[in-house]
Amino acid sequence: MKSLLRSIALVMVFPLIILIALIIPKRRREMIWGPVPLMNNKYWSAAVKSLGYPSKTLMITFYPINQQSDFDLYFHDLVPKWGGFSRFLRFFSSYFAFLYIIRNAAVVHIPFSGSALGNTPLWRAEAFLFKWADIKTVVIPYGADAYIYSAVCDFSLRHGLLTNYPQAAKDEARIRAQVAYWTRHATIVIAGMMMEGIGRWDVLTKSPFVIDETLWQAKHSYSRADGKSSVVRVLHTPNHRGFKGTEFLIQAVEELQAEGLHVELVMLERVPNTRVREVMQEVDILADQFIATGYALGAIEGMASGLPVMANLEGEYLRVFRRYAFLNECPILSTTVETLKANLRVLVTDPTLREQLGRAGRAYVEKYHSFTCAQYMFGAIYDRIVHGKEVDLINLFHPLKSTYNRRLPLVQHPLVDSRLPS
Numbered sequence: 001m002k003s004l005l006r007s008i009a010l011v012m013v014f015p016l017i018i019l020i021a022l023i024i025p026k027r028r029r030e031m032i033w034g035p036v037p038l039m040n041n042k043y044w045s046a047a048v049k050s051l052g053y054p055s056k057t058l059m060i061t062f063y064p065i066n067q068q069s070d071f072d073l074y075f076h077d078l079v080p081k082w083g084g085f086s087r088f089l090r091f092f093s094s095y096f097a098f099l100y101i102i103r104n105a106a107v108v109h110i111p112f113s114g115s116a117l118g119n120t121p122l123w124r125a126e127a128f129l130f131k132w133a134d135i136k137t138v139v140i141p142y143g144a145d146a147y148i149y150s151a152v153c154d155f156s157l158r159h160g161l162l163t164n165y166p167q168a169a170k171d172e173a174r175i176r177a178q179v180a181y182w183t184r185h186a187t188i189v190i191a192g193m194m195m196e197g198i199g200r201w202d203v204l205t206k207s208p209f210v211i212d213e214t215l216w217q218a219k220h221s222y223s224r225a226d227g228k229s230s231v232v233r234v235l236h237t238p239n240h241r242g243f244k245g246t247e248f249l250i251q252a253v254e255e256l257q258a259e260g261l262h263v264e265l266v267m268l269e270r271v272p273n274t275r276v277r278e279v280m281q282e283v284d285i286l287a288d289q290f291i292a293t294g295y296a297l298g299a300i301e302g303m304a305s306g307l308p309v310m311a312n313l314e315g316e317y318l319r320v321f322r323r324y325a326f327l328n329e330c331p332i333l334s335t336t337v338e339t340l341k342a343n344l345r346v347l348v349t350d351p352t353l354r355e356q357l358g359r360a361g362r363a364y365v366e367k368y369h370s371f372t373c374a375q376y377m378f379g380a381i382y383d384r385i386v387h388g389k390e391v392d393l394i395n396l397f398h399p400l401k402s403t404y405n406r407r408l409p410l411v412q413h414p415l416v417d418s419r420l421p422s
Contacts, residue, residue, distance in 0.1 A: 031055040047374035111145035127185035139186040151197035160291040163242025193294035206321040210374040218362040219306035222355040227261040227348040233283040245290035252341040280305035303361030310335040313418040329411040331360035334418035360413040
């Protein structure tokens, strides 16, 4: 009965939402980020705010590993407080959030799953209403919004995705439809690693993720442990083990221990980010991911802490990021399941190499995953879509054309195509 009443009310709300969206007075001044509660929205918003733009994060909820205070607004904050009626109105918090966006936004930054209407029957109207209100849309994929499993060519990656996120395979029709919708209608699409199934990008970057690098302290001194005289500690932070290849790392560590090397595996799962920050100061290596291709926030945090990082950077399709972005400057040691044990042995037994890669990692983060980089990227985007300037966004990080890439020295490290030279 409750479900039926809710459906009837929803049908009645449809035309009302459209009408209000069309006539509501518009301020059009804020940069708004959301609605998926990823920490990068917090960092992007802070970076843009420091450029002088009013900026707010607006989320559905927050994840347990973070804090409610990490974000500015939540959908439920925008529900009118009308006595006992407020509890009923909470069912429609997405629509109240959308009306807030229509009234206040200059630019919305969203995943392919859309903004406040993304999980409602009105999701196909969202781009039209944004365009009517002269609100620009910047789409940045993060994972669950954009992975179309049947388009993922790496079957091991597809297997890892199915291991941890099987529901997305069943939801592929919806994901594909939303990717196609925003590929067509978004003002700007920023490409990262999730390119399969996405036919368009306006900004090419190896990863758009940034952190507040001032919160992550780089190591001042490095352990000279070599696995023989003393122990080397390896950190792994798998929220989703199948996607990361955790079982292969455990096996590699056990086999190295059986060979007599003093190596310790430190596992952190689903713990607050503040705890991860502390532990990164206490370990020697970050073992990130070996099934999923590329690197994400954990690897960036590891590099910011001055740790050498191991992650899977194999695959010919990564060549585009070497030619047209900054992947060649990345000091992550490319490691797959097959090379995990050998690469780990090298890092455990060579403290000088660990320090080289660790120091290069910090420099890389300061150059390409810092507030400074976010300000450059989003500042260029806003110059084009808000201020109408001519900006060559497609070559924003081109090694030969980008003024930003060449403004700071090249990040020096001993790797070639992310591998140790023979």
